[in-house]
Amino acid sequence: MKKYLYFTVFVSGMTTLGIEFAASRLLGSVFGTSNLVWASIIGLILIYLTAGYFLGGKLADRYPNYEVFYTILVWGAFSAGLVPFIARPVLYAAADAFDQLQVGVLLGAFSAVLVLLIIPITLLGTISPFAIRLVLTDSRKAGQVSGRVYAISTLGSFLGTFTPDLLLIPWLGTRMTFVVFSLFLMIVGLIGLGLSSGWRAVLKWIWMPVLLIGLGILWGSGPVKKTANQIYEKESSYNYIQVLESDGYRYLRLNEGQGVHSIYHPEQEAYGGTWMQVLPAPFFNLPPFTTSDVNNAAIIGLAAGTTARQATSAFGLIPIDGFEIDREIVKVGQDYFGMTGENLNPITQDGRWGLAHSGKSYSIISIDAYRPPYIPWHLTTQEFFRIVYDHLDPRGALVLNVGRTPEDEKLLSGLAATIQSVFPSVYVMDVPGTFNSIIYATMQPTDPQYLEENLALLLETESPNSTLIQAMRITLANLRPVPEGGQIFTDNKAPIEWITNQMVLNNILSDPDYLSEGK
Numbered sequence: 155m156k157k158y159l160y161f162t163v164f165v166s167g168m169t170t171l172g173i174e175f176a177a178s179r180l181l182g183s184v185f186g187t188s189n190l191v192w193a194s195i196i197g198l199i200l201i202y203l204t205a206g207y208f209l210g211g212k213l214a215d216r217y218p219n220y221e222v223f224y225t226i227l228v229w230g231a232f233s234a235g236l237v238p239f240i241a242r243p244v245l246y247a248a249a250d251a252f253d254q255l256q257v258g259v260l261l262g263a264f265s266a267v268l269v270l271l272i273i274p275i276t277l278l279g280t281i282s283p284f285a286i287r288l289v290l291t292d293s294r295k296a297g298q299v300s301g302r303v304y305a306i307s308t309l310g311s312f313l314g315t316f317t318p319d320l321l322l323i324p325w326l327g328t329r330m331t332f333v334v335f336s337l338f339l340m341i342v343g344l345i346g347l348g349l350s351s352g353w354r355a356v357l358k359w360i361w362m363p364v365l366l367i368g369l370g371i372l373w374g375s376g377p378v379k380k381t382a383n384q385i386y387e388k389e390s391s392y393n394y395i396q397v398l399e400s401d402g403y404r405y406l407r408l409n410e411g412q413g414v415h416s417i418y419h420p421e422q423e424a425y426g427g428t429w430m431q432v433l434p435a436p437f438f439n440l441p442p443f444t445t446s447d448v449n450n451a452a453i454i455g456l457a458a459g460t461t462a463r464q465a466t467s468a469f470g471l472i473p474i475d476g477f478e479i480d481r482e483i484v485k486v487g488q489d490y491f492g493m494t495g496e497n498l499n500p501i502t503q504d505g506r507w508g509l510a511h512s513g514k515s516y517s518i519i520s521i522d523a524y525r526p527p528y529i530p531w532h533l534t535t536q537e538f539f540r541i542v543y544d545h546l547d548p549r550g551a552l553v554l555n556v557g558r559t560p561e562d563e564k565l566l567s568g569l570a571a572t573i574q575s576v577f578p579s580v581y582v583m584d585v586p587g588t589f590n591s592i593i594y595a596t597m598q599p600t601d602p603q604y605l606e607e608n609l610a611l612l613l614e615t616e617s618p619n620s621t622l623i624q625a626m627r628i629t630l631a632n633l634r635p636v637p638e639g640g641q642i643f644t645d646n647k648a649p650i651e652w653i654t655n656q657m658v659l660n661n662i663l664s665d666p667d668y669l670s671e672g673k
Contacts, residue, residue, distance in 0.1 A: 155220065155350060159285055160306050162342055166227065166281040167310030168317070169339045173234050173274065174199050175318040176335070179328045181267060182240055183378050183394035184245050186410040186528070194545045198268050199275050202412040206279015213280060213288030220350030223284050225359075227343035230277030232362045235336025237274065238329040239369050241267045242376075282307050291493050293386040319391050324482070327389055328378070337363055341632040381411070386490060390482035404490055406458045406483075413525050416458030418491040423467045424621040428555045428585050429460040430452030431592045432520045433468050433625040435551035438581060444471050444612070445622070447549065448517045453477065454505030454533065455523030458486055465518070468622040471497040475512065507530050510541050518549050520553040531650040534569060535643045539576040543597070552577065552595040559589055562657045565650075567592050567640030575642050583632045592629070602633055 178195050213222065229576050244266050286300045314335075319412045322331040340363050348356045378387055378394060385404075386397040396407045406416040417425045424430055432453075437443050446471040453461050456476030465474060474497055478484050481502045487493035493500075503507050505523060519542050523533055532538060543550055552573070566582070570593060574580045577595035581602060584591050609626045616623050643650070 155228060156289060158346060158349060159220075160290060160303070162224075162227065162346055163281060163285050163303055163306050164310040165339055165342045166230075166264050166278055166309045167307035168314035169234065169310075169335045170203070170275065170278045171314030172309040172318050172322075172335045173237075173271070173278075173332065175315065176323070176328055176331045177267075177271060178246070179239070179318070179323055179331075179389065179394070180241060183389075183411050184410055194268065199271065202272055202275035203244065203279040206220075206276040206281075207283055210280025210283035211287070218287050220288065220495070221347065221355065223288060224283075224343045224347040225282070226277055226280055226351060226400045227357055228340055228362065229346065230274050230281075230340035231336045231343055232366065233277065234274035235333050235340070235366045235369075237267075237270050238332045239373055241270055242329075242373065285372065288311040288408075298439045309577075318524070323389050324391050327375065329376075330370055330374045333366060333374055334365060340366070352640040363653075379411075386486065388482055388486070390480050393483065395480075395482055395486055397486060406486065406491065408483075409528075415525075416460040416487065416491055418458065418460065420461075420492060423464055424624055425460065426586075427588065428522070428590050428592065429554070430464050430517065430621055430625040431555075431583070431585060431629060432461050432522075432553045433464060433606060433622050434629045435518050435553035435594050436549065436596075437612075437626060438551060438579070438594055438602070438605050439598065439608075440551045440600065440604055441607040442611055443604075443608050445616075448472060449547065450516050451475065451518040451520065452509060452512070452514075452516045452545070453520045453522065454509065455521060456487070457483060457522070458491035459495075459498065460491070461520055461522060462495065462498050463492065464621055466495055466497060469622070471495075472517075474498045475508075475514070475516075476500045477503055477508045478653055479504050488494050506538055506541065509545055512545060515545050515550065517548050517550050519546060519550070519552050521552070524554070524556050528586040529650050529654055530643070531643075533651055534572065535645050536572050536575055537645045539573055543576050546597050548597055550597050552593075553593075556593060557589055557657075558591050559657055563637050564640070565657060566593075567637035567638070568643055568653065569593060570636050571640035574636070580636055582634055582636050584634055585631050586628065586632060586672075602630075606630055 174195065178192060181191060185338065212483065213226070244656065262370065282303055286303050290296060305548070318331050319365045322334055326334065344356050344359060347359070352643045365652050367668070378389065379396065381396065381398065383398045383400045384396060388395045392410045396411060397586060398405045402419055404418045405414045408415055417429070436448055445468060450473040451465050453474065453476045455477035459476065462476055465472070476498055478500060479502065484500045484502060505521070509519070523530055546552065554569065554573070555570055556566055570580060570582060573593060573595050578598065579596045579600040581594040582591055605626065609623070609630065612623060
């Protein structure tokens with residue numbers, strides 16, 4: 155029985171971490187995956203586990219028998235499996251509230267879902283101290299026994315860390331991930347109950363797995379969201395992916411859905427916003443600079459390929475390497491956004507690693523992987539921009555899309571300062587109608603006047619209504635002074651999370667429309 159108890163501890167540790175990661179995905183589709191969301195989940199789960207450790211120790215001393223131990227385990231497993239089904243209507247309401255930026259409803263829904271985890275996590279927290287009490291027969295070996303139990307539990311937690319995101323969620327979805335973990339632990343508990351107390355003791359709890367299987371069959375595979383005009387959704391290892399369609403346009407939304415990451419219409423190429431503002435980047439170079447001088451491009455943050463499509467329209471069938479870490483987003487781009495151009499090479503790698511190992515130099519490197527509060531800090535540092543510099547042609551240009559707010563430009567000024575420490579010339583323009591700015595940087599010392607002169611030359615051969623000409627005019631009309639005094643970000647020190655969390659929270663409180671603006 156002792157060996158089976160150790161196996162139970164292993165499965166319990168695996169389930170506890172598995173439920174924690176599944177909870178983050180359950181909340182992530184509505185509230186996002188920012189550090190604030192993660193901190194709330196991890197912090198409260200640690201509190202629930204603390205209560206479980208305390209309660210488990212007391213119960214073990216009062217009822218030191220296997221029947222109580224496995225009964226607690228079965229109830230913990232069952233209550234964990236109920237979480238996604240009880241939370242489902244709350245999350246549907248929260249998704250609607252997020253689209254309308256109803257902050258009060260959002261906070262209430264977020265708190266309600268986290269409260270649902272109290273019972274399962276607290277009960278699972280009782281397992282390790284209870285197991286130590288059952289195994290311990292010689293007080294002289296208390297340290298050895300407790301160390302072994304917590305080591306086995308931690309090994310289980312290690313497995314539970316990777317199983318949800320890498321296997322179960324992409325394959326079965328978040329709700330069924332809860333069900334699978336719950337059923338597995340419940341079966342382990344029922345077998346343990348049968349071995350320790352006889353199989354008759356199992357019969358009175360057999361309704362639990364039957365009910366959970368029924369819930370999984372009936373409601374385990376329903377839509378994660380019920381958004382109007384939704385034509386596709388998918389949970390990947392990295393994101394909740396959603397495609398909406400309205401008036402012939404398709405929109406890619408990720409996670410909580412605030413912001414459009416790609417847009418597509420089969421008969422349109424100029425969508426305004428941030429995507430087309432990538433095109434003017436190399437035309438800051440000394441005239442004459444024409445479209446034929448653009449030989450290739452790299453896009454870090456390919457998404458569903460809007461920028462790649464517009465670059466192809468402007469520069470022809472130039473080779474484009476698109477770095478997108480989420481393979482499922484690439485598939486969505488190919489299936490729903492016309493991302494099938496023969497000149498586009500989607501690369502499913504981290505952008506920094508992929509660029510550093512590409513062995514190529516580019517005419518344009520576009521970085522479109524920022525959207526507060528989801529900014530990969532390793533794509534903001536001096537060391538990263540040196541990699542970019544080393545992979546640009548002598549007349550190449552960097553272009554970067556970054557969010558800001560009217561009152562807080564710490565992120566923008568920090569990125570501008572960091573890029574200025576690497577590149578000789580840096581320019582900034584604000585995208586009209588959004589809370590986005592575009593940073594341009596050139597390999598050679600240049601002047602904004604060059605952009606205007608190149609525009610005049612292009613007008614001799616290009617249609618004045620082309621996407622490229624429109625983008626250059628918008629850039630010229632919205633150039634602004636480069637913000638000063640920003641912090642230079644390095645791999646050693648880049649407080650991106652602190653800056654973005656402060657920026658977003660301040661603006662939600664002062665201007666709830668912030669999240670719905672721009673990309």
